[in-house]
Amino acid sequence: MKALELFIESVLFRSRWLLAPFFLGLIVATLALLAKFFKELYILVAELFTLSSSEVIISILTLVDTTLIASLLFIIILSGYESFVSKIEFNNHEDRPDWMGKVGFSELKLKLIGAIVAISAIELLKSFIGGESESTEIIGWKIAIHMTFVVSGVLFALTDYISAKKNQTSK
Numbered sequence: 001m002k003a004l005e006l007f008i009e010s011v012l013f014r015s016r017w018l019l020a021p022f023f024l025g026l027i028v029a030t031l032a033l034l035a036k037f038f039k040e041l042y043i044l045v046a047e048l049f050t051l052s053s054s055e056v057i058i059s060i061l062t063l064v065d066t067t068l069i070a071s072l073l074f075i076i077i078l079s080g081y082e083s084f085v086s087k088i089e090f091n092n093h094e095d096r097p098d099w100m101g102k103v104g105f106s107e108l109k110l111k112l113i114g115a116i117v118a119i120s121a122i123e124l125l126k127s128f129i130g131g132e133s134e135s136t137e138i139i140g141w142k143i144a145i146h147m148t149f150v151v152s153g154v155l156f157a158l159t160d161y162i163s164a165k166k167n168q169t170s171k
Contacts, residue, residue: 016085023081030073037066054129061129065122072115079108106160113153120146 044051044059051059082088083105124146127139 019085020081023077023085026073026077030070030077033066033070033073037063037070040066058126058130061122061126065119065126068115068119068122072112072119075111075115076108083108106163109156110153110160113149113156117146117149117153120149 040062
């Protein structure tokens with residue numbers, strides 16, 4: 001019976017490698033975002049003198065938004081891979097981000113909701129700047145969705161804070 005238990009545990013442990021293709025897929029998604037970024041940048045530079053000020057701002061906000069999403073994907077790829085698949089052995093590399101190897105699931109969740117709130121805020125700002133093209137109802141929905149993200153982020157942080165305090169007192 002012990003041999004069966006060890007076999008099952010070995011299969012379960014090794015199955016973590018099934019996640020690796022998902023992280024590779026996110027790298028491909030990041031490349032797609034890079035293509036979108038350069039397309040938007042090309043349009044901005046090519047049409048700079050014909051765009052209105054608000055169109056330039058919206059274009060720049062789109063670039064910022066795309067950068068935030070790509071950065072978020074990068075954090076998810078690296079921390080997710082290290083948390084669930086295998087440690088990345090570049091410990092002494094001068095360019096290794098400080099957070100690598102230190103971001104657990106709780107911190108990843110907070111980084112994720114923080115990035116979502118920032119992305120939502122940028123989308124909302126783009127709606128306000130180019131507001132004549134969207135109805136009040138659509139903008140109202142965007143505000144409601146943004147506030148839902150904000151409240152969710154605060155609740156996630158509060159839950160993690162309470163959990164951390166509980167773990168400290170139980171030690």
